[in-house]
Amino acid sequence: MSLRLGDEAPDFTQESTQGPISLHQWLGNSWGVLFSHPADFTPVCTTELGLTAKLKEDFAKRNVKAIALSVDPVDSHNRWINDINETQLTQVNFPILADADRKVATLYDMIHPNANATLTVRSLFIIDPAKKIRLIITYPASTGRNFDEILRVIDSLQLTEHHKVATPGNWKSGDDVVIVPALQDPEEIARGFPKGYKVVKPYLRLTPDPRA
Ligand code: BEZ
Numbered sequence: 001m002s003l004r005l006g007d008e009a010p011d012f013t014q015e016s017t018q019g020p021i022s023l024h025q026w027l028g029n030s031w032g033v034l035f036s037h038p039a040d041f042t043p044v045c046t047t048e049l050g051l052t053a054k055l056k057e058d059f060a061k062r063n064v065k066a067i068a069l070s071v072d073p074v075d076s077h078n079r080w081i082n083d084i085n086e087t088q089l090t091q092v093n094f095p096i097l098a099d100a101d102r103k104v105a106t107l108y109d110m111i112h113p114n115a116n117a118t119l120t121v122r123s124l125f126i127i128d129p130a131k132k133i134r135l136i137i138t139y140p141a142s143t144g145r146n147f148d149e150i151l152r153v154i155d156s157l158q159l160t161e162h163h164k165v166a167t168p169g170n171w172k173s174g175d176d177v178v179i180v181p182a183l184q185d186p187e188e189i190a191r192g193f194p195k196g197y198k199v200v201k202p203y204l205r206l207t208p209d210p211r212a
Pocket of ligand 1: 038039042043044045046141142
């Protein structure tokens, strides 16, 4: 059965460019972004891994560890990393799982046979520190991912974890947020949102980002 939001992220031990990794232990108390690539030495993947390396500080300040996967072996990954570093002007600073036996790809349903019988699609999972899956996105091989969007979702997940709010469409950190409809007690609203709020409709109440 395929994975759904709220499911526990399946644990595994697999080879990587940084040695064998057991996912849950490796994540520790961090959030995780686990993302798959169709294959090594492919152009779109090369740009995606370069982008991820350049976002190291952005991930670190959100307490997020990135981990990539493709179904090629470690020696191939290592040769490819040299190309990524050279062409993307960065240093790949996160592990790439070498899933030659497709153990992880199978666990996470990353091979979609009607798209490609053997290669992984561009799957991406955000995993929280409790090891629950909080986001699943699947892109086709021909479309590189927008990593600013991944950071945006992490910001939303981390904000809504601690405040009774949700984030509107196209929200970015610092923009107004909405008070969750379930929160109706005026005293609790006043306590929780001392900056005030605007009632656009009874179900649409905007308030400044509580952390800003
Ligand atoms: C790529 O990662 O560049 C790619 C992979 C498969 C098909 C097309 C592009």
